[in-house]
Amino acid sequence: MKTNRTPQQWIGHSIGVILFTIVALLPTAGYGALWWFMPKSFWPVFGAVLLGALWIIVQVIWGLCVAIKWDEVNRPPARGFGEATEIMDLTFDGPNPNHWL
Structure with missing residues (x-):
């Protein structure tokens, strides 16, 4: 059963085709023309x-x-204190004007 693509899939596919054309096909054509002439x-x-x-x-x-x-970019978010990259302040005492001092 074939499913229809979502707009995001169409956009991703279009970007992939454009990048492939720019990165692969155009330089190959230029290199071929250079070699030919x-x-x-x-x-x-x-x-x-x-x-x-x-x-x-x-x-x-x-x-x-x-x-x-x-x-x-696709790494899952850190879970727990062992994998955290910065100190997390989990306390809540209400509004504290000296919190960042």
């Missing part, structure tokens, strides 16, 4: 290969950074 002697080929290798390295590093940040 450049003279096939040593230095232009060497430079194009280095450019392609650099692009792959940049993409791998970018992917790792996104994966690391994805884990931080």
Whole structure:
């Protein structure tokens, strides 16, 4: 049974397609055009290969950074005092003007 996508899923899918086009298809087309029109002697080929290798390295590093940040963003909230990152004041004495002093 096929379910309809929610608007959020459509937006996410559209953003993914746009990012894929910008990050993957356009540089590939540019690299292909560069390869097609450049003279096939040593230095232009060497430079194009280095450019392609650099692009792959940049993409791998970018992917790792996104994966690391994805884990931080999607980490469940801390539960209990052992996992808390800051001191929590759980006391309530009513309005206290000296609370932050």
